[in-house]
Amino acid sequence: MLEHLNKGDYIKPRQGETKLGEDFIWLGRDWRDEMTSDQLKYVIVGVREDFGPRANLGKPGAKDFFDAFLTTWCNFQSNQFLNGKEVAVLGCVDFAKNLKISKSSTYSLSELRQGVEKMDEILWTILKDVYKQNKIPILVGGGHNNAFPLIKGAAVAFNNAIQALNFDAHSDFRNTQEGRHSGNSFSLAMESGFLDYYCVAGLHKNYNSQYLIDTMDAKKIATLYLEDIPIGAxxxxxxxxxxxxxxxxxxxxxxIDMDGIENIKSSAQSPYGFSLRTMRNLIQYLAGDxxxxxxxxxxxxxxxNNQSAKAASYLVGDFINRKT
Structure with a gap:
């Protein structure tokens, strides 16, 4: 299910220029052995799926984002300001094509949620091995359901629960009893003992029910509502x-849930949110941590217009350009 990628499918070379993707290490079947270099710090993992958003009654389409992102990001210029020599591309987990839940081509809500559970199990075992090499996975594509396998993989690899900082209009802390979807990764991770502490910034007051607000208060979740950020702050x-x-x-x-950034096409696109400039500054601030x-x-x-892929490419570029 893990598809290793051919860089020639993504890079558009031009004489006299070096594209960012030409700097990357493109991993193959022996990826666990190939990513042992001390120079390598970041491992790109793509996900093609929209089971999670659809299981959460959201819009389809997230399954197509990773390829749009990678094509865009690979063709940024490699120069004195940004290069990809510390980056490897592991490949893409293609659930959209390979995950079969039933014989029907249209899945029921319960089947979609069963599919998310299967994806959890496949993804966290891959990510665990990336962490064990002391590399930082950058997961792109799919729904916010994939936060759970990221958290679980890290907690298992490091033998300790972790904390998460989420920039999002929604808390994604819904009841886990209704079945797996993109809206309950953090609640499940906390219930399972993999997530010790959770912060979420950029919440919209219109998008979070009183039940969720009360639940987050009871769990001592650190919350910052977008409406409570002073104008001009x-x-x-x-x-x-x-x-x-x-x-x-x-x-x-x-x-980074892209629906938390204003006017970015996403499963819950909104005209209200963090500006891309603000989000870039936040990632630049955090990246050296x-x-x-x-x-x-x-x-x-x-x-x-490729705006969502360009926005994600800027953010990932800011992240890998951290000063340590």
Whole structure:
């Protein structure tokens, strides 16, 4: 189910230029042995699926995002400001094509949720081996359901629960008893003992039910609603909030749900959210934090103007350009 990729399918070479994707290490079947280099820090893992958003009553389309992203990002320029020599491309887990839940081509809600459970099991075992090589996975594509296998893989590999910082309009802390989907990764991770602490910034007051608000309060989740950020507040305000809320002694997962950025095509696109500039500044601020163990770019859908893929490419570029 893990498809290793041919760089020639993504890079558009041009004489006199070096494209970012030409710097990458493109891993193959022996990827566990191939990513042992000390120079290598980041491992790109793609996911083709929209089972999670659809199982959460959201829009389809996230299954097509990874390829749009990788084509865009690979063709950024490699130069003195950004290069990809610390990056490997592991490949793409193609659930959209290979995960068979039933003989029918249209799945019921219960079948979609069963599919998400299967995806959880496949993904966390792959990611666990990336963590064990002390590399930082960057997961791109699919729904926010994939936060759970990222968290579980890290907790198992490091033998300790982690913390997560999520930039999102939604809490994704729904009841786990209704079945797996993109809206309950963090609640499941906490119930399972893999997530010790959770912060979510950019929540919309219109999108979170009173039940969810009460549940998050009871679990001592750190929440920052977008409406409560002072008008005209600088990025320093957000940086200070993050600094105060995070725990000092836990590995840290960074989550970017693209529906938390204004006017980005996603499973829950909104005209209201963080600006892309603000989100870039936040990632630049966070990127040097040595607690970070993964980055998840999720819920985006390709658009005809390629804006969502470009936005994700800027964010991943900011993340790997961290100063350590």
């Amino acid at each position: 600088s990025e320093e305000f957000l940086n200070q909030w993050i600094e105060v809320k995070l725990k000092s002694n836990r590995k840290l997962g960074i989550e 040595k607690r970070i163990c993964y980055l998840n770019i999720t819920e985006a859908i390709p658009d005809e």
